[in-house]
Amino acid sequence: MGNVSAGAERPPGMSDVARVAGVSAQTVSRVMAGHPNVQAKTRAKVMAAVEQLGYRRNNAARMLSSGRSRTIGVVTLQTKSYSRAAVTSGIENSAHVAGYTVSTATTTSLDTSAIEGALSRLADQGVEGVILAVPLIHTNERIEQLTRSMPTITIDGSRTDATEVVAVDQAMAARLATEHLLDLGHDTVWHVAGPEEWLEAASRREGWQATLEAAGRTVPPPLAGDWSPASGYRNGLVLARIPDVSAVFVASDEMAFGVIRALHELGRRVPEDISVVGVDDIELAEYCSPSLTTIAQPFEQMGELAVAHLLRQITDPDAVQEPASVEPRLVVRASTAPADGNSASTPLPRSKEPASTTTQ
Numbered sequence: 043m044g045n046v047s048a049g050a051e052r053p054p055g056m057s058d059v060a061r062v063a064g065v066s067a068q069t070v071s072r073v074m075a076g077h078p079n080v081q082a083k084t085r086a087k088v089m090a091a092v093e094q095l096g097y098r099r100n101n102a103a104r105m106l107s108s109g110r111s112r113t114i115g116v117v118t119l120q121t122k123s124y125s126r127a128a129v130t131s132g133i134e135n136s137a138h139v140a141g142y143t144v145s146t147a148t149t150t151s152l153d154t155s156a157i158e159g160a161l162s163r164l165a166d167q168g169v170e171g172v173i174l175a176v177p178l179i180h181t182n183e184r185i186e187q188l189t190r191s192m193p194t195i196t197i198d199g200s201r202t203d204a205t206e207v208v209a210v211d212q213a214m215a216a217r218l219a220t221e222h223l224l225d226l227g228h229d230t231v232w233h234v235a236g237p238e239e240w241l242e243a244a245s246r247r248e249g250w251q252a253t254l255e256a257a258g259r260t261v262p263p264p265l266a267g268d269w270s271p272a273s274g275y276r277n278g279l280v281l282a283r284i285p286d287v288s289a290v291f292v293a294s295d296e297m298a299f300g301v302i303r304a305l306h307e308l309g310r311r312v313p314e315d316i317s318v319v320g321v322d323d324i325e326l327a328e329y330c331s332p333s334l335t336t337i338a339q340p341f342e343q344m345g346e347l348a349v350a351h352l353l354r355q356i357t358d359p360d361a362v363q364e365p366a367s368v369e370p371r372l373v374v375r376a377s378t379a380p381a382d383g384n385s386a387s388t389p390l391p392r393s394k395e396p397a398s399t400t401t402q
Contacts, residue, residue, distance in 0.1 A: 054095040062091035089187060096191065114352060115164030115172040115192075116146045117157060123269055124296065124324045125341055129175055129197065132345020140353055145169055152239050154180050161188045171352045173197060177241045193355035195348045208347045208366045212242045215337040215370040216249025219291045219319040222335070222372055224257055226317065227381035228289035233264045234277045234301060236293040240269075246293050246321065267293065271300035278304025281316070288316055288381055295320035295327045295336055302330065302377070313379035323373050332376035339370050 060067040065084060073080055073088040091097070114137055118126060130146070137144045145167055147160035157176060162184075164172055171193035178185075178196060188194075197208050223231045233250045236243025247264055254261045265280060267273035274297030281287050282305050292298035298320035302312050310316050312332055320327060323338035347366050354361060 054097045056097070058095055059088065059091045059097050062094060063087045089184075093187060093191070111168040111170055112141060113143045113145050113167065113169045114349070115161075115167065115169035116144055116175055117160045117164070117172060118146060118148055118175040119152065120148045120150050121269075123294075124326075125294070125322050125339065126175065128324075128341035129345045129348075132342035133173060133175075133349055134345075135342070136346040136349035140349065142170075142349075142353075149176065152176060152179065154182050154185065158182065158184050158188070161185060165192060171195070171356050173348045173352060175348075177239065179239055179241065193352055193359065195352045195355070197344055197348050208344060208351055208368070210242070210339050210344065210368045210370055212245035212370075213249035213252070215321055215339070216246040216291065217253045218370065218372045219321065219337050220250050220253040222374070223289040223291065223317055223319060223378065224253075224259070226289070226378060228317065229286075229381070230254060230259045230262060231289045231291050232262045232281060232284075232287055234267050234274060234281075234290060234292040234297055235264045236297075237268050238266075243293055250291055267297045269294050269296060271296050271303075273297055274300025275304045277301060279308065281305070282308035282310045289378075290316060290318050292318060292320050295322040295324045295334060298334055298336070298377075299326070299330060302332075302334075313377050317378040317381075319378060321370075327373075328375065330377070335375045335378040336373050337370045338373050340368055344368060 056067050056070050060070045063070065063084075065088060069080065069084060070088055070091075073085050114133075116130060116133055118130060134144050145164060147163045149156040149160050157174075157178060161172065161174075165188055169192065172189070172195070174194060174196040195208055220231050231250065231254060233247060235247045238244065250264075251261050265277040267277055274292060274294075277297075278301035281290060281301065290301060292301050298318055302318055305312055305316055305318075312318055318334070320334050320336040321339065322341075323336045327334040327336050347368065351366065
């Protein structure tokens with residue numbers, strides 16, 4: 043009873059879902075729109091029918107000609123962050139080369155309901171797959187259903203039961219930064235962390251702490267930032283007033299700019315008094331004063347890998363793909379120096395080679 047007639051080539055429609063669930067098409071529409079005035083039992087019946095039939099609200103529209111929408115969706119956070127824009131640019135460029143367009147659903151928060159709403163909007167548009175470019179700290183039944191019904195890739199290490207992961211090894215990024223500063227003779231390394239709700243920030247903080255502990259060094263209390271230069275500046279004012287601080291690992295370049303500004307204002311020289319390392323290697327990092335030592339992340343490559351994995355999942359849903367881990371690299375410039383402060387480190391030539399990619 044629950045199947046579309048044998049041999050039929052049309053995709054399941056709302057009427058098919060209504061018939062299988064034993065409700066009206068209007069009720070199906072209300073459930074798919076997330077209307078609150080639907081009983082939980084009825085909603086469960088409708089979603090079970092959706093899952094059984096593989097229904098998407100606008101399947102008919104997207105199957106009109108070629109049977110495919112040639113569109114992929116991206117869920118991203120509303121932010122001025124350079125890194126997010128760079129990843130999105132890589133996604134759009136790679137999708138264009140593959141003959142796809144990109145539909146972006148922007149959220150204003152990382153709340154589960156906001157991410158669920160963004161995924162629902164993309165599903166309603168008939169996208170063939172989705173790239174989640176936001177940290178998914180928590181999930182719910184609806185998000186799990188949506189990511190099971192659409193090929194989905196995450197690019198920050200978060201996942202649902204059905205998603206695939208393409209991610210930078212953030213623990214390695216923290217280790218590279220921290221070891222560089224320890225190798226310069228600093229007794230320990232302070233840390234300005236990103237927001238707790240971001241998985242990449244948590245991974246950097248954990249990698250920093252683990253590296254210090256492995257070296258038998260004191261682990262200072264991490265300072266909380268929010269990715270903005272302003273939060274870096276506020277934390278820089280704190281660090282400048284702690285006499286023993288000689289090295290700081292900052293979880294993003296933009297926050298590092300703020301840290302350096304505050305250190306300068308309070309008379310702490312970089313790198314003679316305090317060495318600073320950032321993360322990202324955004325274009326401005328090379329032109330900071332002094333130029334910023336940082337951990338480079340291949341943002342565009344991340345976007346390209348995410349698109350490549352997603353398109354393989356779209357064309358061959360049964361293929362098994364391992365999570366892809368992209369290795370970051372250390373770029374040494376003028377903001378770090380030996381702990382005695384007598385001579386600045388000699389910046390190494392900036393590598394133009396792309397970061398290596400491995401699977402794990």
